[in-house]
Amino acid sequence: AQKITQTQPGMFVQEKEAVTLDCTYDTSDPSYGLFWYKQPSSGEMIFLIYQGSYDQQNATEGRYSLNFQKARKSANLVISASQLGDSAMYFCAMRGYTGANSKLTFGKGITLSVRP
Amino acid sequence: DSGVTQTPKHLITATGQRVTLRCSPRSGDLSVYWYQQSLDQGLQFLIQYYNGEERAKGNILERFSAQQFPDLHSELNLSSLELGDSALYFCASSAPGLAGGRDEQFFGPGTRLTVL
Numbered sequence: 001a002q003k004i005t006q007t008q009p010g011m012f013v014q015e016k017e018a019v020t021l022d023c024t025y026d027t028s029d030p031s032y033g034l035f036w037y038k039q040p041s042s043g044e045m046i047f048l049i050y051q052g053s054y055d056q057q058n059a060t061e062g063r064y065s066l067n068f069q070k071a072r073k074s075a076n077l078v079i080s081a082s083q084l085g086d087s088a089m090y091f092c093a094m095r096g097y098t099g100a101n102s103k104l105t106f107g108k109g110i111t112l113s114v115r116p
Numbered sequence: 117d118s119g120v121t122q123t124p125k126h127l128i129t130a131t132g133q134r135v136t137l138r139c140s141p142r143s144g145d146l147s148v149y150w151y152q153q154s155l156d157q158g159l160q161f162l163i164q165y166y167n168g169e170e171r172a173k174g175n176i177l178e179r180f181s182a183q184q185f186p187d188l189h190s191e192l193n194l195s196s197l198e199l200g201d202s203a204l205y206f207c208a209s210s211a212p213g214l215a216g217g218r219d220e221q222f223f224g225p226g227t228r229l230t231v232l
Binding site: 033035037043044045046047050091093102103104105106107108109 | 118149151158159161164171172174204206208219220221222223224225226228
């Protein structure tokens, strides 16, 4: 079974500063993918970044980067130069590539508030 | 705009009724996924279809069913509705597996179901 843990109840960051959102995971699959999604108050789910378990380098997409530490089973999202529009709920998710684990499993999410 | 469309955007109905939610995936995507997001359960995977065939099943109640049609659009049918079925229902689609297994799911705007 797969499990995603996001324990930070809510995060606050000053505009233009960097923030790290924590995510730990557990899986028995040897190969898996890790994803981060953003859900603003309007409700839509927006894909941000992907990290494959065998990728040698940490993923980067614009202001988003993923701090992937495989041995510690963590996949933290780093947002640099925060903007007011980054205020949203952030979900970490994973999927394996075998059988029942091929679905996306989501964490409970973290609320990020960016202060001007 | 993710390219995934869902209708209707909002649905208000009474207990015991039946509703149908509709989803059109991004052009070229063969996989369709359905998720339920509620305050107490978080984001839960319901079911996946790939090119018309059921591929994976999650926490989908027996009162719920889905199908994917030859034109790849999908419908989620919810029957004998209960108050607890009130939730945001997302459809997502993904392209056939890419190199390295990267196959991020792109989410539609969701259908907000309210059961009174």
